[in-house]
Amino acid sequence: MTPWLAPIVWEGTYDLTVIDNIYKQQNITVAVTVFALGKYVRFLKDFLESAEQHFMVGYRVHYYLFTDRPDEVPTVTLGEGRQLTVIKTATSNRWQEISLRRMEMIEKLIEKELTDEADYIFCLDVDSKFYAHWGAESLGDLVGALHAWYFGTSREQFTYERRPESQAFIPLQEGDYYYGGAVIGGRLEKVHKLVKTCRMQLDVDRANHIEAAWQEESHLNKYFLYNKPSKVLSPEYLWDDKKGKPSYMKVVRSSQVLKNNAEVRPNP
Ligand SMILES: CC(=O)N[C@H]1[C@@H](OP(=O)(O)OP(=O)(O)OC[C@H]2O[C@@H](n3ccc(=O)[nH]c3=O)[C@H](O)[C@@H]2O)O[C@H](CO)[C@H](O)[C@@H]1O
Ligand SMILES: [Mn+2]
Secondary structure (H helix, E strand, O other), X not given: OOOOOOOEEXXXXXXXXXXXXXXXXXXXXXXXXXXXXXXXXXXXXXXXXXXXXHEOXXXXXXXXXXXXXXXXXXXXXXXXXXXXXXXXXXXXXXXXXXXXXXXXXXXXXXXXXXXXXXXXXXXXXXXXXXOOOEOHHHXXXXXXXXXXXOOOOOHHHOOOEOOOOOOOEOOOOOOOOOEEEEEEXXXXXXXXXXXXXXXXXXXXXXXXXXXXXXXXXXXXXXXXXXXXXXEEEOHHHOEEHHHOOOOOOOOOOEEXXXXXXXXXXXXX
């Protein structure tokens, strides 16, 4: 549990049969946003194939894939009740810009297309792969995931934005956890409020010619400080293979794939 009594989801802390009984009755649809701009299209095949094996299996899932290279989207056979919509999107010559622009794109997608289409949404990084069950135990009103690298480190070490000039500023003595930007989830309206707020804060920073240390991830951490997630996913959901496998990790559900940043990103 967090100090505000939100569950932290680890293997062994939940009964999947009970949880599935709750959500199956509600006949829910889960939207997934994933961005593959420029060379990041190469991550799509593994992302989609592994998601089909492990992510929300047995539920209706609708992937919304933003890309500037629709011709390079691999054909992946989707399970029953699962579909994929490709949204052609302009790219940018800065990876930081690509990453942070996701907030406004998700904001617009929710407003324009999702209102009557989905109940829950997960916004995920494409350079990740699923290795084990990720199911309805991850659902909640507002869901964040603990970043593999900052799990268990002290708050002063968190890479929050530390300049007061930025809207993402968090002082040294504040902060609960360091959340990863690669996993944002929850009920549609809660995530809409999150992405809209972060987008507005990003706009203010832009007008002030300041970019937070970790772009939208910094703004996400600021948002979660004042709008606590109702459920927190353990690093099982946001692992990094570079970290090996410590004993507290009984299962790796999703992990960041190794990538050569210099080779895949449009800029250093
Ligand atoms: C594990 C984790 O929490 N990762 C976060 C971290 O670095 P990462 O190193 O994970 O960032 P990244 O390079 O994966 O970029 C984030 C995402 O933007 C998309 N993309 C990026 C570049 C590009 O050329 N094409 C493209 O499609 C793609 O969906 C990618 O997954 O910090 C970023 C912001 O600085 C984001 O918050 C990431 O979610
Ligand atoms: Mn990533």
